[in-house]
Amino acid sequence: MFTRIFRKPKQEESAVATLDKLNETLEMLYKKEKVLMKKAAAEVEKAKEFTRAKNKRAAIQCLKRKRLYEQQIEQLGNFQLRIHDQMIMLEGAKATTETVDALRTGAAAMKAMQKATNIDDVDKTMDEINEQTESMKQIQEALSTPMGAAADFDEDELEAELEELEGAELDELLLQPGTTAPAAPVPMRAGRQPVRPARQNNTAEEDELAALQAEMAL
Template sequence: MLKRLFGSSKGDSGSSGGGGGGGASRGPSATSTIKTVEQMQGTLANLEKRERLLQKKAQMEVQKAKEYTRSKNKSAALACLKRKKMYEQQANNLANNQLRIHEQMILLENTKATTETVDALRAGASQMTAMQKATNIDDVDKVMDEINEATDMQRAVQDALGTPVGMAADLDEDDLLNELEELEAEDLDDQMMAGVSAPTPSEKMAGAAAAEAAPAMPSVPTTAPAAPATATDEDAELAALEAEMAL
């Protein structure tokens, strides 16, 4: 039908068919899709022009039929109405063809959008696969083993630094604790003895009164104890020994 209506479009349709075949052989692309849409839009514009022309011819046949009716030429009026019906039928066919082209354009646009979506998903999947290959589970396990090994080594170093060495390692903490308890017990005993021997204030006052009431006794010279001197000598010897040890 389109070939009968558009004699000059035969070459165009042949060339477009050849172009379509070449596009199919090359595979779909953005450029070929755009060209196809442009071609369909051009065809649609031609069909719309042809439809308007047929509608105008149908209206002209109606006017002619009215004129023949007024002139009582019934056969000519019927011929005009027949031609009007033919023009209207062709216009309806062109309208249906336009509808098919519109549907095809919508399907093509949807297909293009679907293709672009699939391409995007394929690119994302490829990138994800490449990233997974770059960081596979074996590499992750190896890295974690290295981290654990370094952590254990650092912990061992810290433990080694915290372990006492030399003379401090030979000391027994239990013996030191026992010695500390003995010192605390001796200090407690000294404090208790000092509390018993020390006179209370009332005892001091009673002793002073008794001393005043007692007769005076001749003073007897006594010799001072040598303990303080001995203590002083021991302190001097200890200081000298510490000085020698410091050197």
């Protein structure tokens, strides 16, 4: 365990240091490449001057040195490609290592959680919750049960009293003077007058209502 703890930072430091070294080397190669390109361009200018001066031998020597510089530039380009390749591989390996470490850490955490959470403990906890719920229901039922004077009331007597109140209210409604709702207007054809209801029918209904009220009063 301690080996893993101390090994991981050292590996990361080594990878970071290697990447820094490769970047420094790559920067140095870029600088040398620029210098060689300037020297090659200078040899070309010298060759032009010697050509104008009819000094063919000196011009050829300048072109030879230019070729040497170009060979070195090409070699530096190959070095740069190799360093880039190695940097890409190293960065990929570093990302892979970090991913594997993260997955390993997650697996260890899940394993520890599974050990800490046993199925028997879960069942025990659920049983305790069910017992507490049942106890709470019993307490609520006990609190809602009537006690004292309220417990002595007879439900049948209360229902009979309620029926008497309903009957008395119905009697009061019947004793009130009745009102007849106006009849809905009947559409009539043009040229015809509406026929008024017979007075005799209204008088008979009023007599029946009066007799009913007198009987209820007795």
